[in-house]
Amino acid sequence: MKAFGRLYQRLDSTTSINLKVEALVQYFEETPPRDAAWGLNLLLGKRQRRMVTSRMLRDAFLRSFPDFPEWLLEESYGHVGDTGETVSLLLASRGICPNESQHSVSLSSWMEDRISKLSGKEDQQRAEKIFEWWSRLSVDECYLLNKLLTGGLRVGVSQKLVVRALSKWSGISEAELTHRLMGEFEPSEENFQRLLSEGGGKKVPSQPYPFFLASPLEENDWKSLDFNHLQLEYKWDGIRAQLIFREGEVFLWSRGEDLITNQFPEIVEAASNLPQGTVLDGELLCWNEDQPLPFSFLQKRLGRKKVSSKLLESHPCILLAYDCLEANGEDLREHSLKERREILEKLIQDCDEPRLKISSCLSADSKESLEILRNSSRDFGAEGLMLKKKESPYLSGRKRGHWWKYKVDPLTLDAVLIYAQAGSGRRANLFTDYTFALWKDSELVTFAKAYSGLDQKEIEELDRWIRQNTRERFGPVRSVEPFHVFEIAFEGISESNRHKSGIAVRFPRILRWRKDKVVSEADTLMNARKLLEAA
Amino acid sequence: MTQKPLLSLDSSGLGCESGRFHVDPWRPVDQAVITHGHADHARSGSKAYFCAEGSGDILRQRLSGDFQLTEVPYRKKFKLGKTWVSFHPAGHVLGSAQVRVEGLQSVWVVSGDYKRNADPTCEGFEEVPCDVFISEATFAMPVYHWKEGIEVVKDLQRWWSAEPNHPSILFCYAFGKAQRVLAELSKLTDRTVYLHGAIETLMPAYRNRNVSFVPNQTVSSVERGHAFAGDLILAPPSAHRSAWMKRFKNPQTAFASGWMQIRGARRRRGYERGFVLSDHADWSGLVRSILASQAKTVYLTHGQTEVLSRFLMEEHGLDVKPLKTHFGDEQIEEQFAESVS
Numbered sequence A: 001m002k003a004f005g006r007l008y009q010r011l012d013s014t015t016s017i018n019l020k021v022e023a024l025v026q027y028f029e030e031t032p033p034r035d036a037a038w039g040l041n042l043l044l045g046k047r048q049r050r051m052v053t054s055r056m057l058r059d060a061f062l063r064s065f066p067d068f069p070e071w072l073l074e075e076s077y078g079h080v081g082d083t084g085e086t087v088s089l090l091l092a093s094r095g096i097c098p099n100e101s102q103h104s105v106s107l108s109s110w111m112e113d114r115i116s117k118l119s120g121k122e123d124q125q126r127a128e129k130i131f132e133w134w135s136r137l138s139v140d141e142c143y144l145l146n147k148l149l150t151g152g153l154r155v156g157v158s159q160k161l162v163v164r165a166l167s168k169w170s171g172i173s174e175a176e177l178t179h180r181l182m183g184e185f186e187p188s189e190e191n192f193q194r195l196l197s198e199g200g201g202k203k204v205p206s207q208p209y210p211f212f213l214a215s216p217l218e219e220n221d222w223k224s225l226d227f228n229h230l231q232l233e234y235k236w237d238g239i240r241a242q243l244i245f246r247e248g249e250v251f252l253w254s255r256g257e258d259l260i261t262n263q264f265p266e267i268v269e270a271a272s273n274l275p276q277g278t279v280l281d282g283e284l285l286c287w288n289e290d291q292p293l294p295f296s297f298l299q300k301r302l303g304r305k306k307v308s309s310k311l312l313e314s315h316p317c318i319l320l321a322y323d324c325l326e327a328n329g330e331d332l333r334e335h336s337l338k339e340r341r342e343i344l345e346k347l348i349q350d351c352d353e354p355r356l357k358i359s360s361c362l363s364a365d366s367k368e369s370l371e372i373l374r375n376s377s378r379d380f381g382a383e384g385l386m387l388k389k390k391e392s393p394y395l396s397g398r399k400r401g402h403w404w405k406y407k408v409d410p411l412t413l414d415a416v417l418i419y420a421q422a423g424s425g426r427r428a429n430l431f432t433d434y435t436f437a438l439w440k441d442s443e444l445v446t447f448a449k450a451y452s453g454l455d456q457k458e459i460e461e462l463d464r465w466i467r468q469n470t471r472e473r474f475g476p477v478r479s480v481e482p483f484h485v486f487e488i489a490f491e492g493i494s495e496s497n498r499h500k501s502g503i504a505v506r507f508p509r510i511l512r513w514r515k516d517k518v519v520s521e522a523d524t525l526m527n528a529r530k531l532l533e534a535a
Numbered sequence B: 001m002t003q004k005p006l007l008s009l010d011s012s013g014l015g016c017e018s019g020r021f022h023v024d025p026w027r028p029v030d031q032a033v034i035t036h037g038h039a040d041h042a043r044s045g046s047k048a049y050f051c052a053e054g055s056g057d058i059l060r061q062r063l064s065g066d067f068q069l070t071e072v073p074y075r076k077k078f079k080l081g082k083t084w085v086s087f088h089p090a091g092h093v094l095g096s097a098q099v100r101v102e103g104l105q106s107v108w109v110v111s112g113d114y115k116r117n118a119d120p121t122c123e124g125f126e127e128v129p130c131d132v133f134i135s136e137a138t139f140a141m142p143v144y145h146w147k148e149g150i151e152v153v154k155d156l157q158r159w160w161s162a163e164p165n166h167p168s169i170l171f172c173y174a175f176g177k178a179q180r181v182l183a184e185l186s187k188l189t190d191r192t193v194y195l196h197g198a199i200e201t202l203m204p205a206y207r208n209r210n211v212s213f214v215p216n217q218t219v220s221s222v223e224r225g226h227a228f229a230g231d232l233i234l235a236p237p238s239a240h241r242s243a244w245m246k247r248f249k250n251p252q253t254a255f256a257s258g259w260m261q262i263r264g265a266r267r268r269r270g271y272e273r274g275f276v277l278s279d280h281a282d283w284s285g286l287v288r289s290i291l292a293s294q295a296k297t298v299y300l301t302h303g304q305t306e307v308l309s310r311f312l313m314e315e316h317g318l319d320v321k322p323l324k325t326h327f328g329d330e331q332i333e334e335q336f337a338e339s340v341s
Helices: A001-010 A015-028 A033-043 A053-064 A070-080 A085-094 A107-118 A123-134 A138-150 A157-169 A174-181 A187-193 A218-225 A265-271 A295-300 A309-314 A337-351 A367-380 A456-468 A525-534 B055-064 B150-159 B177-185 B202-206 B243-247 B263-271 B283-290 B305-316 B330-340
Strands: A232-238 A239-246 A248-256 A278-289 A317-328 A356-360 A381-388 A405-407 A411-422 A431-440 A441-449 A469-476 A478-482 A485-490 A494-495 A503-506 A509-513 B008-010 B013-016 B021-023 B031-033 B048-052 B068-072 B077-082 B083-088 B097-102 B109-111 B132-137 B168-171 B194-197 B216-218 B233-235 B252-256 B273-275 B296-305 B319-322
Touching: A001 A015, A001 A033, A001 A138, A033 A107, A033 A157, A033 B216, A053 A070, A053 A123, A070 A085, A070 A381, A070 B305, A085 A138, A107 A138, A138 B177, A157 A174, A232 A337, A232 A367, A232 A405, A239 A265, A239 A317, A248 A265, A265 A317, A265 A356, A278 A295, A278 A337, A295 A503, A317 A337, A337 A356, A367 A381, A381 A431, A411 A525, A431 A456, A431 A485, A431 A525, A441 A469, A441 A485, A441 A503, A441 A525, A456 A469, A456 A525, A485 A503, A485 B008, A494 A525, A503 A525, A509 B177, B013 B150, B048 B055, B048 B083, B055 B068, B132 B283, B132 B330, B150 B168, B150 B177, B150 B252, B150 B273, B177 B194, B177 B233, B283 B305, B296 B305, B305 B319
Parallel strands: A317 A356, B021 B031, B031 B048, B048 B068, B109 B132, B132 B296, B168 B233, B168 B252, B194 B216, B194 B233, B252 B273, B296 B319
Antiparallel strands: A232 A381, A239 A248, A239 A278, A278 A317, A381 A405, A411 A431, A411 A478, A411 A485, A431 A441, A469 A478, A485 A509, A494 A503, B008 B013, B013 B021, B077 B083, B083 B097, B097 B109
16 A cells, blocks of 8 residues: 555655656556556445444544544544544554655555455454554555545546556557446556456456547637538436447437446337347436436436335436437547438437437528527527537537537526535535525525635635624534625526425525625515426 | 723724724724734834834834834833733744733733744744733644654755756745745755845845845846746735736745645635645644633634634633634735835
8 A cells, every 4th residue: 555655745746747647557557456456446436335433433543542532533524624634643642653654565465455445344443443444554655545435535646647558568458448447447466457458358348438528619619510411409417428329229428427227227228129239329318208307317326226106106207319429339430420320310310219309400500590599498498508519420529620519608696605515525614515595574584505616815805804794503514694695597497395495496506696686675485486497 | 890901902903992092903003912924913103112022123114104113022011001021932923022011900812823843043932921812723623743843954955956957946925924934945045046126125134134045146136038937036916927927937836824624625716736835823732822811701803713613612611702703814925025126
């Protein structure tokens, strides 16, 4: 773990991309494949198993230091915003960590032989084991260990940088490596070596292609748009997904590379009517007749181990396909969108499955007609338009000049800040999680939480104000004087019982701090309801 | 009949009625007793100032307008109104003091800002027994735990010498922290360190007190062609991302502050490295000092007062109250340091 610890420190203490790549290359060079496989897994932030919950980690600390008041640990956690870090700082203050680590156990051995063996242990046994580790590791390594235990390690490098370093070291192109790394990566010596072997080994049926992403349409993109060579579609407000049917098995991947097959059994059923060796790119949506339902419906379907038949009936989903990446087992990504579209249309038609639909093409021949389409897209349950060059290949990641997204302007309301809570990570011990309210008669009712939209200076200014104008505390949450008005932007609005107002909005963020407005000028719930009815 | 406390808050700050003075007032008063020269504690406009020996040069430099200034050696009692007042080392910065006030009924100590770690630029904190102790609480969370300054500065020197090709810029408060780093560095190297103008303005006060430093000179006094490759430069945080930075090609940057203990705090400030170096007491320093004061009543000002109060009440049975002051706003000091450079 020492080597990985050093790498972590090096990545953590520079913002220079070159230095980060250099550190990564050196790590891959010097690390045996079995450890490098684990290192890569952690660097990519691939799903980590959580062997210990944050609560268990805190419990292990309290059992190790029975004189330490539990409330003080909770307060410390509230201040730092991260359990692993809080505990390692408290360990440092207790002086139990040696200056130099006394462990020379490799990362793979930590992961395979030690950390994974913790599950199933009794609380006391687990705490004793963890304490034994703490007392032999340096403070920095304790932090790392805590993050590995809780499965929450995030390293300050993007996948792109890791791939760049891996490519630099191995000589395999970045595009090829990106593809090989898609899907699941079980960290083992064998898999690591296969990843870097000549042919990349045999691909497993579940392996998805890297997603190709559109860029926001900007003012100077207009010049390069040729309406004769553009394919126009709605931009749907669902979940981007890749549907794979290979060797008799269906796999459904989300954009975040989560395997979500089990959450959409009706899609799986429908997809098995496709020919073998088919990969489609499309949008998962809750659907009613010929219209998508709001995103809040789709949310109900997420994060479940099993979907009940009742939910399947009340929240039916479809895949609205817009691209075909593989047909008859052949990789089509080098073909033009025009050709892929023809294949896609035929596939969907032949399959004749109501839960596999195709995203229709729209037509516009000028900027004006495009604007009209965009402005009416909300009426069709969409959040704007997609513009794709008919000649475009299916690339990976965000490459400019082929696909654009042209979203509708967000909806906005002026709302009053009434609660605040400290954030975590970069925003630890700063009040950055805000709750906003609207007027309902003479009462302020909450309708949205927002975390982003202010710059650092404004965040700090507001943080100071919140500290000075706290009315009450409810655990980590503070209620503040209703004083500041913010313009809140959001993408959609729907009924909900999560907030007092009875409405919920999608992707709320702060557009502007309306210092020019006083509290009484904030919007009313009535105004919000009007938006809801119009939607 | 309850007695009026010796010190209490009024609109000008922490006042002593029977002594007819205020400690670190935030509005002009007739007599101001000053704990130290940071801008949130030493404000202009009062008629007469009293400070500990060592603080005089700083105050004369920083306070504006007409005023009288009396410098008193540490531990020497002087009479103000019906009270006896004396200064005792606080270990915070050059000339920083705790203020001991002896009334007819009780002895109070106002800590000002203080720390317990060694600092070659000022006298170490002195434990002063009292009935009522008013303590700062800037870093009153158990996650704050400081290593000795020399250890941190050794880390700093390693960071600096590992980069021979580009400038290394360390951001730190211009008054106190910068000089502490320069003094600790003098034990480790004799290479010249370069200073931002805001730091240089404080240097004469230290030289007058014979504090020894690593060789240093201002950035502006260096000839134009000098690239600062492999050099260490000290600057106040306000210089970060300012036009002043243009002079340095691809520098590595770091910030020296107690706040750097928390990763999130470092990341959001955008520094590559954080060195945990504070001129305030850490958690154990606060608890130790408060217990050593033997005070039965403790007031806590600026910082994480609630957590420390609860800890002292529940674990040590002390009577602890919060005191809402205008201290602890480091921005005031930063803006001030910037404005005089």
